[in-house]
């Protein structure tokens with residue numbers, strides 16, 4: 001059983017790296033941002049509660065995040081473990097989590113602000129199936145069209161300049177104390193998130209002592 005958390009700023013590749021680990025080690029991939037986006041797209045009660053907060057690039061309140069994470073983990077579909085990205089983003093979230101679950105490592109993806117800005121500007125999401133694209137690294141075969149389902153590719157509602165500023169500020173206020181909290185209790189591995197995704201994945205696996213045999 002392996003239990004990991006991936007932390008890093010928006011655009012640092014948390015979801016991509018988590019998906020690669022999830023695929024090869026049979027880990028349940030849990031993304032709080034994806035769960036919220038699904039709720040917004042499907043017009044659920046939770047979706048209505050979080051939509052505006054998300055669009056402004058602000059953090060959803062801790063109680064609701066806690067509820068969503070708890071519900072997801074109670075699904076018990078994680079025989080080989082799980083990997084969570086985009087969580088925790090506040091000290092109360094981290095404390096609640098550590099009370100209920102032990103984890104093997106926090107993977108911290110380190111990325112400078114100017115690189116975040118560059119990546120976020122190229123980010124698109126399929127309005128139909130939710131697949132993420134980054135126009136710098138992953139061009140769809142037809143412009144503005146999802147390769148998988150043919151849906152229209154759009155800018156995420158929370159990828160505006162104002163929302164990005166908010167997120168960068170909040171992120172820098174939050175990340176230091178959170179990493180400190182995890183360092184005291186758990187293993188934190190810091191990985192340079194600037195290289196291509198395979199190189200970053202290789203570095204993560206080496207740091208965690210996992211097989212580096214991808215695919």
Ligand code: AMP
Nearest residue numbers: 032033054057058059060065086087089
């Ligand atoms: P993400 O896809 O991780 O960038 O998350 C998108 C949005 O979902 C964030 O801007 C927040 O509004 C919300 N969100 C995701 N994860 C959390 C969290 N752990 N705590 C609070 N809000 C979150």
